[in-house]
Amino acid sequence: MIEARKIVVDPVSRVEGHGKVTIRLNADGSVGETRFLVVEFRGFERFIRGRPYWEVAMIVQRLCGICPVSHHLCAAKAMDKIAGVDRLTVAADKVRRIMHYGQVLQSNAVHFFHLASPDLLFGFEGPVEKRNFVGTIENYPEVAKWAIFVRKFGQSVIKAVGGKKIHPSLAVPGGVNKNLSIAERDALRIDADRVVAWCGDALELCKRLIREDAARLEAFGTFESSYVSLVRADGAMDLYDGGLRAIGSDGATIFDGVTPETYDDVIGDEVRPWSFMKFPYIRSLGKEQGWFRVGPLAQVNCCDFIDTPLAEEARLDFKRPGGGKPIHATLYQHWARVICMLHAAEKVKELLYDDDLQGEDLVISGERRPEGAAWIEAPRGVLYHRYRVDGDDLVTNAKLAVATTNNNEAINRSVNKVAIDYLTGHEITDVLLNNIEVAVRAYDPCLSCATHALGDMPLLVTLEAPDGAIVATRARG
Amino acid sequence: MLGYGNPGRRDDGLGPAAAEAIEAMSLGGVRTSANYQLMIEDAYDAAQSDLVIFIDAAKSGAGPYSVSPVRPATNVSAFASHVVAPELVLGLSGRVYGHVPRASLIGIRGYAFGFDEGLSARAQANLSRALAHIRHVVIGPRETIEQAAGGALR
Numbered sequence: 311m312i313e314a315r316k317i318v319v320d321p322v323s324r325v326e327g328h329g330k331v332t333i334r335l336n337a338d339g340s341v342g343e344t345r346f347l348v349v350e351f352r353g354f355e356r357f358i359r360g361r362p363y364w365e366v367a368m369i370v371q372r373l374c375g376i377c378p379v380s381h382h383l384c385a386a387k388a389m390d391k392i393a394g395v396d397r398l399t400v401a402a403d404k405v406r407r408i409m410h411y412g413q414v415l416q417s418n419a420v421h422f423f424h425l426a427s428p429d430l431l432f433g434f435e436g437p438v439e440k441r442n443f444v445g446t447i448e449n450y451p452e453v454a455k456w457a458i459f460v461r462k463f464g465q466s467v468i469k470a471v472g473g474k475k476i477h478p479s480l481a482v483p484g485g486v487n488k489n490l491s492i493a494e495r496d497a498l499r500i501d502a503d504r505v506v507a508w509c510g511d512a513l514e515l516c517k518r519l520i521r522e523d524a525a526r527l528e529a530f531g532t533f534e535s536s537y538v539s540l541v542r543a544d545g546a547m548d549l550y551d552g553g554l555r556a557i558g559s560d561g562a563t564i565f566d567g568v569t570p571e572t573y574d575d576v577i578g579d580e581v582r583p584w585s586f587m588k589f590p591y592i593r594s595l596g597k598e599q600g601w602f603r604v605g606p607l608a609q610v611n612c613c614d615f616i617d618t619p620l621a622e623e624a625r626l627d628f629k630r631p632g633g634g635k636p637i638h639a640t641l642y643q644h645w646a647r648v649i650c651m652l653h654a655a656e657k658v659k660e661l662l663y664d665d666d667l668q669g670e671d672l673v674i675s676g677e678r679r680p681e682g683a684a685w686i687e688a689p690r691g692v693l694y695h696r697y698r699v700d701g702d703d704l705v706t707n708a709k710l711a712v713a714t715t716n717n718n719e720a721i722n723r724s725v726n727k728v729a730i731d732y733l734t735g736h737e738i739t740d741v742l743l744n745n746i747e748v749a750v751r752a753y754d755p756c757l758s759c760a761t762h763a764l765g766d767m768p769l770l771v772t773l774e775a776p777d778g779a780i781v782a783t784r785a786r787g
Numbered sequence: 788m789l790g791y792g793n794p795g796r797r798d799d800g801l802g803p804a805a806a807e808a809i810e811a812m813s814l815g816g817v818r819t820s821a822n823y824q825l826m827i828e829d830a831y832d833a834a835q836s837d838l839v840i841f842i843d844a845a846k847s848g849a850g851p852y853s854v855s856p857v858r859p860a861t862n863v864s865a866f867a868s869h870v871v872a873p874e875l876v877l878g879l880s881g882r883v884y885g886h887v888p889r890a891s892l893i894g895i896r897g898y899a900f901g902f903d904e905g906l907s908a909r910a911q912a913n914l915s916r917a918l919a920h921i922r923h924v925v926i927g928p929r930e931t932i933e934q935a936a937g938g939a940l941r
Binding site for chain 2: 462476
């Protein structure tokens with residue numbers, strides 16, 4: 311008889327922050343429960359209590375150095391409501407949007423080029439010392455040029471309107487504190503076409519790499535699921551604002567046009583004692599069946615169309631195999647992410663030729679309200695903020711539901727699927743470890759900012775007996 | 788001019804403060820960047836430049852600042868997304884873009900690195916001395932920083 315045991319992958323490399331994966335084996339050697347654990351705790355919801363509401367958009371972006379703009383803008387949108395503003399001026403709305411598209415562009419570029427593409431370029435079983443961005447630089451210098459320049463351009467957009475590449479200052483309750491000057495606009499216009507072209511090249515590269523190994527990649531860590539994303543009223547992809555749409559695994563609408571104020575009516579949170587992260591679910595489907603996925607796959611699956619030509623063409627190509635039904639392949643999230651990156655590049659270019667961004671009517675105000683809620687499509691998926699503010703303008707309550715939390719159950723399921731598919735015998739092989747990391751990385755989980763190497767990363771694997779005793783350990787790096 | 792460090796850790800913000808001050812000087816032909824840390828993308832800017840000056844806070848050593856040459860790293864694999872050294876920026880510049888500019892690192896001595904904003908008085912004084920030196924290098928004859936600094940300032 312084989313003893314039940316656990317396999318622990320700690321830490322998972324090339325994700326934002328540190329996570330830990332535990333696979334519990336049954337006594338017969340088959341894979342039992344798998345757990346994806348976040349080993350850090352941030353506590354922002356608690357310590358922004360007591361702060362003036364107009365400070366919050368600046369404070370909460372310190373959650374992350376990769377997607378601060380998403381938190382900055384989401385908080386600002388919630389504070390708009392508290393300031394009594396339901397609709398910004400045209401200039402303020404578009405200035406915020408160009409910052410957001412710059413953020414989506416640079417963040418998706420980091421994930422695809424720096425974190426994900428090495429797995430596709432060198433193969434999951436490729437040597438760790440080569441399967442990283444350095445390997446890309448050494449072996450695919452043109453791709454490295456795209457990677458560096460696309461990210462740099464996205465950050466330049468953020469800096470142009472927010473003053474800084476990381477932790478910028480732009481949004482205030484009811485608007486923005488500056489527009490995009492003509493000089494800033496003209497400087498960005500110089501590179502806009504090149505960025506769109508290189509995002510298109512990246513899309514072709516991604517498609518080629520996926521199609522070369524399509525049968526394997528389609529099945530890798532894959533399962534059917536529901537999807538949740540923001541969608542504009544006319545059905546277009548809208549990464550900055552819109553109503554919340556949920557679709558089932560067959561593409562049928564579960565809900566649509568939901569507003570931030572009614573978030574709790576449609577999405578519930580399950581707490582499990584072993585994880586800091588909650589497990590959100592669609593209330594109408596219940597805790598067991600209501601889990602869903604967010605992020606690029608959901609963004610592309612949920613919308614009816616994309617309102618930029620190259621990304622729309624790419625969306626149609628992406629969804630063609632499903633005949634219009636959702637695409638469920640977990641690793642096709644990379645493909646979807648590049649479509650979203652291309653869309654963001656097209657949007658930035660479109661806005662750079664929109665004179666509204668030089669408008670000077672930037673802030674409006676209304677009648678103060680005690681509560682405000684808002685959402686945005688962060689690069690990793692739906693991000694939701696809600697705040698309550700007292701009569702002294704101080705925050706009394708906050709809820710932040712981040713994209714990685716929304717994907718919590720899905721990440722666990724992908725790890726479980728990979729473990730079932732790739733665990734052979736009772737050895738902790740490189741193949742198993744690599745594949746677990748590839749599955750987790752597909753969701754671009756942002757577990758908070760913590761140092762992580764782009765190259766070789768320490769990897770500790772521990773086998774534990776049911777009583778916690780260590781059966782075996784294996785370290786890498 | 789690439790000034791880097793965390794302004795939320797007091798004197799660690801010397802690098803960004805220097806970059807912002809230089810930008811305010813509007814010196815011809817000079818581009819500046821202030822950031823928490825060096826990034827891989829800085830290799831692109833380096834490749835477009837004749838001279839790169841990295842500006843960082845120094846936790847030890849004599850004040851007011853030190854100047855040292857920077858050579859490109861030959862092994863570009865030794866970096867992480869949260870740690871990119873000046874040598875690696877140059878190494879990537881050469882590897883990806885085929886051009887390695889001349890480069891120096893100015894380390895401005897800091898004294899307080901706790902969780903707060905604002906430079907200490909001594910660090911502020913050191914920053915002023917370093918800025919005078921940088922301004923001299925940029926608007927003076929096109930000599931290297933090491934030559935311009937002179938022994939007394941090192």
